[in-house]
Amino acid sequence: MKSHYQLVILGGGPAGLSAGLYAARARLDHVLLEKGATGGQVLLTDWVDNYPGFPEGLTGFDLVERMAQHAKRFDLNVELACVTRVDLDDERKKVLHLEDGSMVTCDALIICTGARANTINVPGEQELRGKGVSYCGTCDAPFYRNMHVAVIGGGNTAIQEAEYLTKFASKVTVIHRRDSLRATKIIQEMAFANDKIEFLWNKRVTAIEGSNAVERLQLVDNDGSTSSLEVEGVFVLIGVTPNNAGLPLEQLNADKWGFIPTDIESRTCVPGVMAAGDICSKDVRQIINAAGEGAVAVLAAEKYLQGLH
Amino acid sequence: MASDKVLQLNDADFDAVIKGAQPTLVDFWAPWCGPCKAIGPVIEDLAAEYEGKVTIAKMNVDDNPATPGKFGIRAIPTLILFKNGQVVDQITGSVGKSQLVALINKAL
Structure with a gap:
């Protein structure tokens, strides 16, 4: 992994993979950072019957596999890394601190960290997790x-x-x-x-x-x-909570649940920082709008990067 | 990624491995499980990192029903850390590398 990229895509679910596809095709100097295998929450979905282009439906597993293959055909660069803290204090250079103590910087950042299942927070839930x-x-x-x-x-x-x-x-x-x-x-x-x-x-x-x-x-x-x-x-199965650990929530003007507001071009309130997918503050969390937002975010990132030079 | 460093366990050889000299981390998984797939690269990473210190192993629960049953596993991925044949601790779900490192350190 290099120490600096034009664009970092944080997270490899449908939003991140779609952003990756657009970034790779735009030939941006990019990396997609993912803490495990790409896929995100869709990996938990047994059957997807509402994603256009797949008239027979397919498993969530197969859908993200196809998304990953598609982006890799255009040389999407994916690295295994766990980001522990995102520092947006410098106006130009966004700094990502990794679990192993190293850092990666970028000019533009797309946050696609997604969301995870809510817990109900009742007695017994933690103790019996995995045991029923x-x-x-x-x-x-x-x-x-x-x-x-x-x-x-x-x-x-x-x-x-x-x-x-x-x-x-x-x-x-x-x-x-x-x-x-x-x-x-x-x-x-x-x-x-x-x-x-x-x-x-x-x-x-x-x-x-x-x-x-x-x-x-x-x-x-x-x-x-x-x-x-x-x-x-x-x-x-009672909704989702944002994967926002390590993000500067106040700076990103996060809503009361910790989701990040974006404008119609997927831009957050911090210049050069976009967000796409389930991490965004919005009403509808579907695979299709996550993927759409990923694409929009890269176009916004390109515009931002052009403005820098 | 050095996937050959991850030991594939089955019901027959399981006991011998967890009673071995090295602590053993076993990832109970199945091919149809998305989060198991998500955690896969992390397991391979750990296998390379802890080579010679901790045995990093996987068990396919579809092919080996006896062992998961014995440990009451009802969700995957479940990762159990063994030392001298005894359970040290366990984690269920697709967790990050740091949580797995913290788990492994309990046996070192």
């Missing part, structure tokens, strides 16, 4: 063959994962704090038609219990009544 508490149905469903599991949440991810879990589990109970789902209608229709899926409305989980594995959930209804539910696994 899961955040990825696609990853862990096969461990629950013929068992009764619960899914917490009512959005697309929760309902799609509930559907996937029925391939293995004997019964899937969806626990939602409201009386209707937020998920896309076609996903709701499939779930309501699936007789292995049962819905518990207007309820929240207050504790996850079990001695060495999940045994039951404690629930409270919106009317205040309490109950418990015997399950062998619980999948927590």
